[in-house]
Amino acid sequence: MSQQASPAGRERRTGVRRGEIREAALTLFSDRGYHGTGMEHIAAHVGLSPSSLYNHWKSKQELLQDIMVATMDDLLAGFDAAVSEMDSSSAALSAAMQAHVRYHATHHRDARIGNREIPSLATPARDRVKGMRHAYAKKWEAMISLGVAQGRFAAVSPQLAAYALLEMGIGVSQWYRPSGRLSLDLVAKEYGEMALRLVGSDELG
Amino acid sequence: MSQQASPAGRERRTGVRRGEIREAALTLFSDRGYHGTGMEHIAAHVGLSPSSLYNHWKSKQELLQDIMVATMDDLLAGFDAAVSEMDSSSAALSAAMQAHVRYHATHHRDARIGNREIPSLATPARDRVKGMRHAYAKKWEAMISLGVAQGRFAAVSPQLAAYALLEMGIGVSQWYRPSGRLSLDLVAKEYGEMALRLVGSDELG
């Protein structure tokens, strides 16, 4: 039994280390930028020598790609989960905005990296992430277009409204902190209402 | 006469070079980030050797500070110019939004740098720029608070509305290009209307 548990234990420890390194990269890339962060900084953050990082991650670039792809995966999945089973355009838009804001409030490091480091990605990962961002924006645009087509929204340009809503939610990652004066519930609710007003929804809140 | 014109001519040439170097830094810092840009890149962009840059700028950091302070100066002055002589909260908000959007559409390099490179600033410049950004946000918040106090806006939280409006306008710098499908006039007008709807203004457009 202990012979079988040993490799599993070693693998689990390696997985933990891999996660710890990723966590440190998340904090440091967010604070100092990808090019402003050295593998030495990350190593010091987790108490390893720089060269040991390469036992867990292939390169600094791989860390960045893992972070940025996972961020877009989460946002895309979060959108689909939020709007499913919503039976009106207003309910869907409000739910999507609240999910968008909640993600950016609770993952501000991921979001900062995602929004700043696209040029730091090597190809083909850069094109992949740009494609995912485009797909995310298109989901919003289609949702708003539907509301306009149904006569529920007054928005003149679904594309500009989508850009505006996405960007204002992203901004939450720059100032929201759990220790702050405003609760996440309140911020999400308020942004949901601002979103409905921005598109001229006939159903507010 | 030529003896007097000579130093003036030399000074003017130096001023031109200084501007050319700043222009190259604007493009490169925006595209690759401050830490991702080397003095060699900037030098190659203007056809000089890296060491020659130091005849025109004290350091790479001085270039960054000049760009970021000038950006905030322009935004603060643009706000004051836009809202002066506006006789209603709605007119003021619309004018401020249009000025904000126009700046971000026409100065996308400056805006990208301004929004990404705050951690790259050395103290005390970082605190100075952060102070200017705070002052800019406070101007918006005060403007919205006034509209709420007058019963012209429905906004529940002037602070959140200000953050949301600032951020959605900043986003324009990430996609707007003069060669694109949408004219600047149309984009500015549309964002002005979205701003009025977002705060629940009783006077739209």
Place this chain on the structure above:
DNA sequence: CCTACCGATCGGTAGG
């Protein structure tokens, strides 16, 4: 997981 080390590149200076 470490020590030792690689070549490349960094921002900036000396000196002319």
Place this chain on the structure above:
DNA sequence: CCTACCGATCGGTAGG
């Protein structure tokens, strides 16, 4: 404005 060069730091590898 250039050549030549500084010490520091970079991401990553060899070898154990």
